[in-house]
Amino acid sequence: MASTTTLVDKPPRERILSTAHDLFYRDGIRATGIDKVIAEAGVSKVTFYRCFPSKNALILAFLDYRHALWIGWFEDALRRQSDRKAKGLMCLLPVLEEWFGNPLFRGCAFINTVAEFGDSFPEALAACRSHKQDMVGIIAGLLPAGELRFSLASAAAVAVDGAIVVAQFELQTSSAKTALAGLELILSGLHKIGSAG
Amino acid sequence: MASTTTLVDKPPRERILSTAHDLFYRDGIRATGIDKVIAEAGVSKVTFYRCFPSKNALILAFLDYRHALWIGWFEDALRRQSDRKAKGLMCLLPVLEEWFGNPLFRGCAFINTVAEFGDSFPEALAACRSHKQDMVGIIAGLLPAGELRFSLASAAAVAVDGAIVVAQFELQTSSAKTALAGLELILSGLHKIGSAG
DNA sequence: ACGCATGTAGACAAATCTGTCTACATAGGG
DNA sequence: CCCTATGTAGACAGATTTGTCTACATGCGT
Numbered sequence: 001m002a003s004t005t006t007l008v009d010k011p012p013r014e015r016i017l018s019t020a021h022d023l024f025y026r027d028g029i030r031a032t033g034i035d036k037v038i039a040e041a042g043v044s045k046v047t048f049y050r051c052f053p054s055k056n057a058l059i060l061a062f063l064d065y066r067h068a069l070w071i072g073w074f075e076d077a078l079r080r081q082s083d084r085k086a087k088g089l090m091c092l093l094p095v096l097e098e099w100f101g102n103p104l105f106r107g108c109a110f111i112n113t114v115a116e117f118g119d120s121f122p123e124a125l126a127a128c129r130s131h132k133q134d135m136v137g138i139i140a141g142l143l144p145a146g147e148l149r150f151s152l153a154s155a156a157a158v159a160v161d162g163a164i165v166v167a168q169f170e171l172q173t174s175s176a177k178t179a180l181a182g183l184e185l186i187l188s189g190l191h192k193i194g195s196a197g
Numbered sequence: 198m199a200s201t202t203t204l205v206d207k208p209p210r211e212r213i214l215s216t217a218h219d220l221f222y223r224d225g226i227r228a229t230g231i232d233k234v235i236a237e238a239g240v241s242k243v244t245f246y247r248c249f250p251s252k253n254a255l256i257l258a259f260l261d262y263r264h265a266l267w268i269g270w271f272e273d274a275l276r277r278q279s280d281r282k283a284k285g286l287m288c289l290l291p292v293l294e295e296w297f298g299n300p301l302f303r304g305c306a307f308i309n310t311v312a313e314f315g316d317s318f319p320e321a322l323a324a325c326r327s328h329k330q331d332m333v334g335i336i337a338g339l340l341p342a343g344e345l346r347f348s349l350a351s352a353a354a355v356a357v358d359g360a361i362v363v364a365q366f367e368l369q370t371s372s373a374k375t376a377l378a379g380l381e382l383i384l385s386g387l388h389k390i391g392s393a394g
Numbered sequence: 395a396c397g398c399a400t401g402t403a404g405a406c407a408a409a410t411c412t413g414t415c416t417a418c419a420t421a422g423g424g
Numbered sequence: 425c426c427c428t429a430t431g432t433a434g435a436c437a438g439a440t441t442t443g444t445c446t447a448c449a450t451g452c453g454t
């Protein structure tokens with residue numbers, strides 16, 4: 001997950017979206033006021049409201065943007081890892097280690113959004129659900145076709161979400177060792193199930 | 198997790214805390230104003246601020262209260278299940294199924310709090326970390342003493358947190374089937390590791 | 395040169411939030 | 425009877441929030 005702070009002279013909509021992304025992800029959505037986004041993006045209020053008719057619209061755009069950013073990174077990182085040695089679900093370990101080690105890591109934006117809004121913002125909830133489904137789909141792609149493919153991918157996704165949360169709880173300095181160790185044990189258990197039966 | 202709505206004539210501090218618990222857990226902390234807690238608890242503003250000098254103090258009291266409530270329920274439910282058939286980590290399945298089936302289920306209050314506040318409220322973060330450590334300790338109690346005890350308990354906790362999050366994402370009507378199926382697969386994998394090596 | 399897109403700066407309204415304050419009621423102990 | 429503790433009701437201050445509005449600047453195509 002690269003930072004998104006290269007936005008010198010892009011069109012205002014992109015500047016706003018990129019700024020909102022960084023602030024929403026770092027500080028939480030509710031904690032981030034529109035005025036702060038406007039000031040940090042260096043646009044005027046009129047410009048902002050011409051691009052996004054309301055804060056809710058910005059939130060939905062943020063979720064789309066984050067989705068594209070994260071899924072893009074995830075697929076790329078998996079590709080990089082499976083080019084190396086790791087096989088099957090085990091690719092997930094170095095990939096997540098890379099993410100958790102990023103100093104900007106603050107958990108999963110979609111988990112955090114559901115935690116903040118629950119079902120009080122249905123469109124946002126739908127976007128979060130869709131994101132997680134896509135993640136499961138990509139994880140399923142690591143597995144050979146077969147009866148257990150979807151079950152194993154769903155279980156691995158449960159483990160990944162758990163590891164994300166545990167990593168979020170750990171101190172920055174620990175680089176999420178507990179989360180990754182737990183995930184490794186889980187994935188090796190799932191591997192046995194997948195290969196042996 | 199029982200509801201907490203039996204608070205007719207308790208002392209005001211308990212009424213406030215119980216009301217705050219229900220609102221904070223259901224709607225989120227930031228989304229719940231002090232005025233709403235006050236109105237719903239049926240106390241006056243002066244009374245409220247005599248019991249809790251600030252909203253942050255109420256939040257910390259809420260986390261303590263929720264911790265006691267949840268850990269109490271968790272230990273009791275595990276005891277009930279291990280009295281029956283389930284053994285070791287497998288006790289977790291019916292226990293979590295019971296929780297996820299509760300219509301008031303809205304995920305883990307501590308995960309949600311970390312998602313809302315991150316490290317912007319260090320005392321709250323510390324309370325959340327402490328809660329999760331206690332949860333890992335209880336899970337470790339399900340396992341025989343041995344080299345792998347702590348590793349397996351940590352891994353199971355990762356899986357439990359993941360299942361909580363996935364259950365939170367699922368529709369109310371699904372009773373969190375995906376989360377529980379994934380957790381079951383994970384726990385059976387961990388069981389193999391624990392017993393065989 | 396004109397008109398229009400697009401931009402900035404910032405006042406403003408209306409709501410909401412936390413926290414303090416005054417004024418008043420009530421019940422129990424000495 | 426009176427004092428104090430504990431409670432209610434609600435006004436108020438001050439900050440912050442979202443969203444609208446006016447007034448002005450700048451650049452571009454025709």
